[in-house]
Amino acid sequence: MADRRLEILRGAGFGRRSRLDEAGMFPMPAHARGNIRLEQPSDDELVAAVASGDEAACRALMDRHLTRILVLARRMLGNQADAEEVAQEVFLRVWTHADRWEPGQARFGTWLHRVATNLCLDRLRKNRPTDDIDEMPDLASGDPGPHRQLEQRELAxxxxxxxxxxxxxxxxxxxxSHYQGLGNLETADILGVTVEAVESLLSRARRQLRLSLATEKDDLLRSDKVSAS
Known part of the structure; x- marks a missing residue:
């Protein structure tokens, strides 16, 4: 992940200025330090620093949000390579448009999800997703045998x-909703639809998934039991 983050930073041509210290915090003036405990800067504070060309602030934002954006794009697009390209584009937009951010208008994480979702939808409309079975989700922790690992990967x-x-x-x-853990209200905001529309989308999607995975029900139950043991 660190290597990928640096690659994105290099590709963006980020500047070298930074107002953050090594702990990822904004340094406090000496006369104000005393016994006050330094706190992590908010997303809004970091975006403001990015707008001034602060590379470390952008790294801090990526540390907080890159993994979730990659997971979102991977689930939407079906392969890791496309997901990484979308994530790179998302954070390039953070770098180039940080000066337009208005604190209090929306949560920064919600905005990131909206940008990533729209980029994924654009790709899906332009290109048919590839059946990339070489890019599988990581297995859960544990020590299943080779046969069980194969079953898990086939099920995934x-x-x-x-x-x-x-x-x-x-x-x-x-x-x-399911993989990113967002509520219907936030999902509606990201997709630009009403909460009722989100509920309808989820209902239809779950119904279709139940039909598609009807033959996998026993495998899913068995996988759940193994994971819980």
Whole structure:
């Protein structure tokens, strides 16, 4: 992840100025330090620093949000390479448009999800997703045997294929709600629709996933039992 972050930073041509210290905090003037405990800067503070060309502030934002954006894009697009390209574009936009950010208008994390989701939807409309079975989700921690690992990977591939088969906006609603853990209100904000529309998208998507994965029910239950043991 660190190497990928540096690659994105190099590709963006980020500046070298930084107002953050090594701990990722804004340094406090000496006369104000005393016994006050330094706190991590907010997203809004970091974006303001990015707007002034602060590379470390952008690194701090990426440390907070890059993993979730990659997960979102991977679930939407079906492969890691495209997900990394979307993540790079998202943070390039943070770098180039930070001066336009208005604190208090929206949560920065919500804005990131909206940008990433729209970029994914644009890609899906322009290019048909590839069936990239070489890019599988990481296995859960534990020490399953080789045969069990193969079963888990095959099951993950079938679940991922069912997700990729959903219409684009249904897939986006499922990914934002289920995988990203966002509420219906925030998902609606990201997709630019009403909460009622999100509920409808989720209902249709879940119904289709149940149909698509009907034959995998026993495998899913068995996988859950193994994970819980």
């Amino acid at each position: 591939a079938r679940v991922d294929a069912a997700l990729q088969a959903l219409p684009e906006r249904q897939r986006a609603a499922i990914v934002l």
